[in-house]
Structure formats: structure tokens, C-alpha cells
Amino acid sequence: MVKTIPSKTRVVIIGGGVIGCSVAYHLTKLGWKDVVLLERKKLTSGTTWHAAGLIAQLRATKNMTKLAKYSQELYGSLEAETGVATGFRRCGSITVALTDARKEEILRQASMARAFGVEVEEISPTEIKARYPHVNIDDIKAGVYLGKDGQGDPSNIALALAKGARQHSAQILEQVLVTGIRKDGKRVTGVDWQRGDETGFLQADMVVNCGGMWGHEVGRMAGVNVPLHACEHFYIVTESIPDLPQLPVLRVPDECAYYKEDAGKMLLGAFEPNAKPWAMDGIPKDFEFDQLPEDFDHFEPILEAAVNRVPMLANAGIHTFFNGPESFTPDDAYHLGLAPELGNFWVAAGFNSIGIQSAGGAGMALAEWMDTGEKPFDLGDVDISRMQPFQGNKTYLFERSKETLGLLYADHFPFRQKATARGIRRTPFHEHLNAEGAVFGELAGWERANWIADPGQNAEYEYSWTRQNWFDNVAREHRAIRENVGMYDMTSFGKIRVDGPQAEAFLNHVCGGNLSVPVGKIIYTQFLNSRAGIEADVTVTRLSETSYIVVTPAATRLADQTWLERHMDDFNVFIHDATNAEAVLAVMGPKSRHLLQKVSPADFTNATNLFGTAQNIEIGMALARVHRVTYVGELGWEIYIPTDMAAYVFEVLRDAGRDMDLKLCGMHMMDSCRMEKGFRHFGHDITCEDHVLEAGLGFAVKTDKSNFIGRDAVLKRRDDGLQSRLVQFKLTEPQPLLYHAEPILRDGQVISYLTSGAYGHTLGAALGMGYIPCAGESAAGILASSYEIEIAGTRVRAEPSLKPFYDPTSERVKV
Incomplete structure (x- = not known):
């Protein structure tokens, strides 16, 4: 009997592969009653039916591993629940x-x-x-x-999930093609469908794109970017x-x-x-x-x-x-979450040949996110908001997909760069840096100088797990920043303008810091969620009484802007991306003030330009704005230059710095220096599930101001005490290297892992950070233990610290 298609539902899921069936199953498990899944043909008929069915536990991060382990446990119990044999067996x-x-x-x-x-x-x-x-x-x-x-048996796993969903009242309808998605402003209202000669409209409070290799096309129906090929x-x-x-x-x-x-x-x-x-x-x-x-x-x-x-x-x-065809994404990570473009359109697609092992966990995580409105834990690896708008370009996807399939089994060297679909986003300094020997890496499509090759040196990566061919180059760049002056390109960092008569009140609502500050003041702050987890790590500079600029990491600009837009409520503000309006050069090091004084009549002393303030300046014959902040732990300025004047300003600074031995530097240097200073890296050291106090960032939260998102959770944790603390580690041996995810052993037992790692060239050893469980413990108690870091099966003794190993009082940045 042909089932009647309802006229209204709480959620419609598009796609009946293993992912769509998993989302339906998990929503109904949470008690959702009005769940409708529409499949264009038969269940599993796209990719699921021909999948190899490998189900592994270990993924590249803790939470991705958590999701894979959940999938295993679920598939082991599905047969008993549904009566459908999944073929799951632990063969090792x-x-x-x-x-x-x-x-x-x-x-x-x-x-x-x-x-x-x-x-x-x-x-x-x-x-x-x-x-x-x-x-x-x-x-x-x-x-x-x-x-x-x-x-396991891929098709039967999907069919078992579908039966489980039906047992909890989901409607799963086959041979129903979604032909359009209707919207009202920034919300979808439902889908147009066709079944044979019958057509209709299904009104829905939410839509989930589980279209598999059709996911890109389904996304375009709603004006949503879902990059996969x-x-x-x-x-x-x-x-x-x-x-x-x-x-x-x-x-x-x-x-x-x-x-x-x-x-x-x-x-x-x-x-x-x-x-x-x-x-x-x-x-x-x-x-x-x-x-x-x-x-x-x-x-x-x-x-x-x-x-x-x-x-x-x-x-x-x-x-x-x-x-058979399978879909692949530009970075080999699947797409999950609420689409940045809309307020009620969700995505679970692009599983890069690991759909079976991922489906259980991905369906669970998305269902919980949809149910509560907040991510259940950090999903930054797969959050759809990490994708840049240009990555939906079909030619780009065609070229990149030639590489991404093979990267699943390629050597996963640290700092390995994609080789295809490159050169798309270039800063105004690109050709200048290229002429000086810059070796570029790619992040969010931006070509960024990662290190500068010496004359005659092979200006490309030679990958290994040990010290790569750029190790000494970065050591020299690092030394220039610490001892003299260096310059590097920060244009790729996101710049979000927040303007309007209520800009101050709005940012005080969204940020943990206090934005009721004078014009020209820079505030380091975080966007917090209701649990006081960190959704964004930014600086906010007040440009005028009604205007601020929020500076974010390059990879999270879209996510951070989306977070702001979703919390605008009734505030009278206007938010827009200003990243391309200004190029940015960072001039850092003990002699940075001297270099700037050579090219500008502005006063760069503490009398006029204290740390944490900005001023408009003349530089050569151009205009710019300088922000006195640092991510490398030295005296220095970020120079914001109108894009049309950027190349000229680069030349002015480069020429003026020749007799000072000004050194051009790259992003690897910045990472090395920030590790010595203990500066956190968003996405690694701090995420949406890391409490701002346990991350050691309580100084940036001002609970004495009016209510802001996460304030209650900050106060509660202060009262209850910290459950963990982010601790820095320095290896006692100079040779081993740290990257991330290496186990931390406390008194001989594995208790955590490193969230990030890099070599500290000033300190002469690899450094790392990681969260240490510490309920009821004092700081002295944490530091009194013996620590080791495990690297490829070998344990290396490590020195812990709750303060930066380099310049713990920050005297150098304020001179």
C-alpha cells in the first residue's frame, strides 16, 4: 500500500542512506515523533549498498574516535533491538x-x-x-x-537503523524525490516533492540534508554550500x-x-x-x-x-x-551541523568512504545538537561552518577530489599541504613574499607564507616525522622575533565589522570581556556558550562609538560571524565580513618600534600607544591603523592597511628594515613563539567543550558586567572548583618533536593527551599543552607530580608549568 505523505512535520530528512537512517533513528530515540525521511529511490541505493563495511575505532581526534566507538557499540546491539541482522563482528x-x-x-x-x-x-x-x-x-x-x-553489512546496518526509527514512529518514504526547498528569510519552511505523477509540499520546522553524493545539489536548492564531489x-x-x-x-x-x-x-x-x-x-x-x-x-x-x-x-x-561512486570533501572530513546560511537547515553528508563507521556517531551527535540547540561536544573537525563559500565551486571540487581520496592512505606527515586546487586566495603581499623565497601553505583557501627559504635552498616541503628541511629556517625567524625584528603576513585572519547604535551592548552580551571601553581600546575575549565553553577566541577593537572590528582566526571567520548573527536578537547592529578590505602585516620584536618610527611620524611610545590600543597612522605616503597586540610574545604591532595601499607599505617597511636586518617570517614561526608564551590555539587548546576557566582564560572574563552568554556557568565553576586545568609541558630532552594528541602520563599512568605541540627554539625543546584532571587539587599539587609524554611508544620526561615558560610576566610586550 502506498503511504500517504503528510502535509506537515517537525523535521524532514532528505536521503535514505545509512546517514539519513541514523539521524532518523537517533531523533526518535530522543522522543521526536514527527520525523519524516524522504528517499528518491530505495533505501541504501546511492553509496551505502556498495560500501566495504569496515568499522574502525581510531580516528585523528578524541571526539571523532568517540563517535566511531559509539557506532561500533550501536551496531553490536541493533540486531537484538530490531531483528535485522547487521553482520557486525569484531574481527580486529x-x-x-x-x-x-x-x-x-x-x-x-x-x-x-x-x-x-x-x-x-x-x-x-x-x-x-x-x-x-x-x-x-x-x-x-x-x-x-x-x-x-x-x-559489517552496510545495507543491513542502514535497514536496521530505519526499522528502529519506524518502531519509534518515524515515517520513511521511498520513491519520493525532493524537487525544491522553500525558504522564508533565513529559515526553510519545507520541501516540494514528487512521487510518480503526484506532487506536493511538506511543511517542516527543520530540514536535514543527508543526500550523500547528491548533498551538494540538495544544498544548492536551499542556497547552502555543501562542498563535496x-x-x-x-x-x-x-x-x-x-x-x-x-x-x-x-x-x-x-x-x-x-x-x-x-x-x-x-x-x-x-x-x-x-x-x-x-x-x-x-x-x-x-x-x-x-x-x-x-x-x-x-x-x-x-x-x-x-x-x-x-x-x-x-x-x-x-x-x-x-x-562505484563515493563522495569526498575538500579536507577529507565529513560535513555535520547547522548550515551557516540558514537557521534550521542541517547537514550530514560527505563521508569520504568512512560512512558506515561514522554513521552511528554522526547521527547521535547531530540529533543531540538538533534537540538541544547546542553541540554536545566539540565537532569542529566536521562542523559544516568550517567550509568557505568558494569551496562549493564545481571546478575547485573536481580538482581537489583527485587528491583527497588518495590522502586517506597517504603518509600523514605533520604540516603536509594539499597539492591540488591551490592559489585561489592570495593576499596583496603574495608576489612580494614569493620573490623572497616564501614557501606557502594553504588554510581555508588562503595561501600563507609558512616559512622563508634561503637563497639556493629547495623552496618546498621535504616531509618527515623528524626535523623537516625548514626547521633551521624557522629557528632563525624565531630568533629574529625574539632578538631583533621580523615581519609576516596576517591578512588571512578574519575581520568582522560590528556597527550600529547598539554595537557595545550587543558585544557585551556575546563576549565574556567588557567592551564598554574608550575608542582605540583592544579587548582580548571569547564568545562563550551556555556552558562557558569557548565558541570563539578573538580580539575586539573599538573603532568609534558605534563601530568595532572583531579579528578571528582565518579558518573560523565564517563560524564566528555566524555565531554573532545568530545572537543578534533585537539588537540594532549590522554585521559584515571586512576581511578583504584590509591587508595586515605584523611587525614584531624588540626593535619593532624603531622600525616603525623610521617610516611613520606617529608616536609609538607607551605615552600614546599602550599595549592593547590602536591608532590611525601615516606610514610612508599611505594610511594605516596599528594594533599593539601580539601572538608571539614580543613588543610589536599588527598594521591594518587598505588593500590598495598594501603592496606599497610592504615595500616601505622592507626597504626601511634592510639596514636593521629585518627578517621575513612565516606561520610556523608564529606557532613556535606562541607555544613558548603559552598562548592558546582555538580548535586545539580551546574548543566549545573547554570551560574558559579551566583553559586558564578567566582573566579575560568580566563577570561584574551585565549578563552575557555563559556568565552563570562561569560563576558556578568558580564556586564548584575546576575539574581540569590546561597545563604546559617542556620536554627535558632537546631532540624529540611534539605535534598533538601525544599521551600525557602522570606518575606513570596515561591521564590525558596534548592538545597542541611545537618546538620552542628559544627554550631548546619541544613544548605542548594538555588538560590535566584536577578535581579538588591545588596548583601546587598538580605541579608536584612526575610527567612524561609518550611519542611513538617512547616515554620522554616533561616539565609542567601553569605559567608561560617564556616571559611569564609579559614584560617584553609592554616595554
Whole structure:
């Protein structure tokens, strides 16, 4: 019997793959009754049905691992709940290394797993052979084994989730195509649909885009940017192999291959370095349970290596050579959350070939977010608001997707840069810096000088897990900032203007700091959520009685502006992105004042321009505004220059600084210096789930002003006491390097992990930060313990501190 499509619902979910079914399941579990899922064809008919079904626990961050572990636990219980067999079994997984670099990577991953509570073993080639007798171990250097990893039946997992949702009153309707999405201002009102010759409109309070590889197109119906592109994904399935036992999943990333035993057959899949984007002109309208044409020439190099790696494949016939499309995003992280463009349009799409292992956790997290209106924990890795508007460009997506599929199994070197779809966003200083030997990295599409090559040096990254080819360059840049003067480009940082008669009152509502300050004053502050977690870490400068500029990290400008816009309520303010209106040069170091005095008649002394204040100046023949702030812990200024005058000002400063040995610097230097000073990095050291007091930023919160978002939670934590504290660490050995997620051991026990790490060139050792549980403990008690940091299985003693290791009283920035 054909089901009637309702005229109104609380939420409509577009897409019946495993993600859509999971969102429906979890919403109904939370008690939502009016849940409607619309699927254009049959459930699972897009990508889910042909997924390999690998279900791993370990991801790159704590919360992504948390979501993956949740998926496993859910799939293990779904059969009992719904009666639908999910095929889930914990067969374990082995990842092997064929190179020293890969060995370092997987051993670091094993250390990270321990920090995240995932059971893991480092195993030798002999032990690999014992667990996987069919593998050729001649050139294998090491492996890691995760015993609780598993595999399952993708289609049945989705169907089990769908049945569970139906059992709790969700309506799941197949053969219903969404043809349009209606809006009223910044809210969707519902969807237009078609079923055969029947058409209609379904009014909805919320819409969720779970469209999979159609997610980009569905987003465009609502004016929402969902950057993803489909790529061809290949695997083969052998004929039955006699007496083949259950085996762990085997991953050989150095050969771009994974192996899965399934019902007495072997599945060999690949994530090849040069992928094949698909459907540049759109996905065929009748696509359903379809596969793409075979391309054996493309897959042949993978198969040749596989026959050597698992010799029994040489005698196994090929039952299926499969080529099916899967969607990939520009950064290989999926899209989840409330779309920045609208107030009630949600996204869960673009799962980069890990949809099965992610679906349970992603559905749970999104459902909780929709239910409460706040993220249940930090989801910054996958929050859709991280995507920049230009990243929805189809040509960009086509070019980038050639690389992102293969990056899943590529060496995940620290600081590895994307190679495709580059050069799109350039600052006015780009060509000047390029001529001076700058080596660029990319962030949010911005080309940023990360380090400056010496004359005759290879001006590109040479990746490794040890000291890379730019280590000494950054040491010299670092030394210039500490001892003399350096200059670097900060144009990419976001600049958000807040104007209007109620700008002061509005920012006092949104910010923890007090914005009732004189014109020219700069306030370091945070946007807090109701739990006093940190949603943004910014500086706010008062430009006039009715105008402020909010400076944010480059990657979070859109998210931070969206946060402001969603809390405007009835305030009479106007908010707009002013990032491109001004270029920014940072001039930092003990001799920075001297350099600026050479090119400007303005007074840069404390009498006129104290730390934390801004002033308008003449510089050469141009005009600019200088902000006396620092992220490197030295005397210095950020110079905000109208874009049309930016190149000229660069030349003025460069020429004036030649006899002072002014050094051009990059972003790696800035990270190194900020670590020595203990400055927090948003997204790593501070996130929406980190309480502002436990992050050590209580000084930036002014609870004596009128009510602001998060004030009650700040006061409560002050009364109840801190549960954890962000502690800085310095290794006692000069050689090892820290990046992030390395386990922290306190008195021999793993108790946390590093949120970030970098080498401190002034201090001569690697530095890190991490949260230490400390309920009921004093600061002295925390520091009295013995600490170690685990790096690729080796423990290194570390010195803890609650104050910056460098210039703890900040005398240098205020001279």
C-alpha cells in the first residue's frame, strides 16, 4: 500500500542512506515523533549498498574516535533491538608499515589510541604473520593491531537503523524525490516533492540534508554550500577460497590497499593517489544501485602489488570487479551541523568512504545538537561552518577530489599541504613574499607564507616525522622575533565589522570581556556558550562609538560571524565580513618600534600607544591603523592597511628594515613563539567543550558586567572548583618533536593527551599543552607530580608549568 505523505512535520530528512537512517533513528530515540525521511529511490541505493563495511575505532581526534566507538557499540546491539541482522563482528584490524616514515606514523597512532582509550598493540612482522598467515612480511617493518575493530553489512546496518526509527514512529518514504526547498528569510519552511505523477509540499520546522553524493545539489536548492564531489572507488571480490578462515581487516597504506575477508571470499579495495572524479555534469537522474564502467588499467597497479602482498590472490578467480561512486570533501572530513546560511537547515553528508563507521556517531551527535540547540561536544573537525563559500565551486571540487581520496592512505606527515586546487586566495603581499623565497601553505583557501627559504635552498616541503628541511629556517625567524625584528603576513585572519547604535551592548552580551571601553581600546575575549565553553577566541577593537572590528582566526571567520548573527536578537547592529578590505602585516620584536618610527611620524611610545590600543597612522605616503597586540610574545604591532595601499607599505617597511636586518617570517614561526608564551590555539587548546576557566582564560572574563552568554556557568565553576586545568609541558630532552594528541602520563599512568605541540627554539625543546584532571587539587599539587609524554611508544620526561615558560610576566610586550 502506498503511504500517504503528510502535509506537515517537525523535521524532514532528505536521503535514505545509512546517514539519513541514523539521524532518523537517533531523533526518535530522543522522543521526536514527527520525523519524516524522504528517499528518491530505495533505501541504501546511492553509496551505502556498495560500501566495504569496515568499522574502525581510531580516528585523528578524541571526539571523532568517540563517535566511531559509539557506532561500533550501536551496531553490536541493533540486531537484538530490531531483528535485522547487521553482520557486525569484531574481527580486529592490522595496519602495516613498509617504510620507516610509515612505521613512525602508525606507532604515533598507537600512542594516540591509548590516550583516547582504544585498545591497541604494536606487533612485529612475525606477530603479523601469526595473526594473518596469508600475508607476505618480507618488507614489512611493523604493525599495529586493534582487536575491537570490525566489519559489517552496510545495507543491513542502514535497514536496521530505519526499522528502529519506524518502531519509534518515524515515517520513511521511498520513491519520493525532493524537487525544491522553500525558504522564508533565513529559515526553510519545507520541501516540494514528487512521487510518480503526484506532487506536493511538506511543511517542516527543520530540514536535514543527508543526500550523500547528491548533498551538494540538495544544498544548492536551499542556497547552502555543501562542498563535496563524487569519485570512482574500486574494489574486487574473489571467488570463494577453500578453507579461508575469518581474518582481521588488513590495511597496507603504503600500497594504497585494504583487504577484507567476507563469507569465504577476499575483498581488495584501494585508495589510489590519483583518483577519478565522477559526474562533473551531474549525477544521472535514474541512478539507483548502479555501478560505473570498469577501468582495469587504473586498478592494475594496486592488484599487482596485492598479489605480492597476499600471494593466495594469484590463484583466486575474480568474482566481481566493482566500481562505484563515493563522495569526498575538500579536507577529507565529513560535513555535520547547522548550515551557516540558514537557521534550521542541517547537514550530514560527505563521508569520504568512512560512512558506515561514522554513521552511528554522526547521527547521535547531530540529533543531540538538533534537540538541544547546542553541540554536545566539540565537532569542529566536521562542523559544516568550517567550509568557505568558494569551496562549493564545481571546478575547485573536481580538482581537489583527485587528491583527497588518495590522502586517506597517504603518509600523514605533520604540516603536509594539499597539492591540488591551490592559489585561489592570495593576499596583496603574495608576489612580494614569493620573490623572497616564501614557501606557502594553504588554510581555508588562503595561501600563507609558512616559512622563508634561503637563497639556493629547495623552496618546498621535504616531509618527515623528524626535523623537516625548514626547521633551521624557522629557528632563525624565531630568533629574529625574539632578538631583533621580523615581519609576516596576517591578512588571512578574519575581520568582522560590528556597527550600529547598539554595537557595545550587543558585544557585551556575546563576549565574556567588557567592551564598554574608550575608542582605540583592544579587548582580548571569547564568545562563550551556555556552558562557558569557548565558541570563539578573538580580539575586539573599538573603532568609534558605534563601530568595532572583531579579528578571528582565518579558518573560523565564517563560524564566528555566524555565531554573532545568530545572537543578534533585537539588537540594532549590522554585521559584515571586512576581511578583504584590509591587508595586515605584523611587525614584531624588540626593535619593532624603531622600525616603525623610521617610516611613520606617529608616536609609538607607551605615552600614546599602550599595549592593547590602536591608532590611525601615516606610514610612508599611505594610511594605516596599528594594533599593539601580539601572538608571539614580543613588543610589536599588527598594521591594518587598505588593500590598495598594501603592496606599497610592504615595500616601505622592507626597504626601511634592510639596514636593521629585518627578517621575513612565516606561520610556523608564529606557532613556535606562541607555544613558548603559552598562548592558546582555538580548535586545539580551546574548543566549545573547554570551560574558559579551566583553559586558564578567566582573566579575560568580566563577570561584574551585565549578563552575557555563559556568565552563570562561569560563576558556578568558580564556586564548584575546576575539574581540569590546561597545563604546559617542556620536554627535558632537546631532540624529540611534539605535534598533538601525544599521551600525557602522570606518575606513570596515561591521564590525558596534548592538545597542541611545537618546538620552542628559544627554550631548546619541544613544548605542548594538555588538560590535566584536577578535581579538588591545588596548583601546587598538580605541579608536584612526575610527567612524561609518550611519542611513538617512547616515554620522554616533561616539565609542567601553569605559567608561560617564556616571559611569564609579559614584560617584553609592554616595554
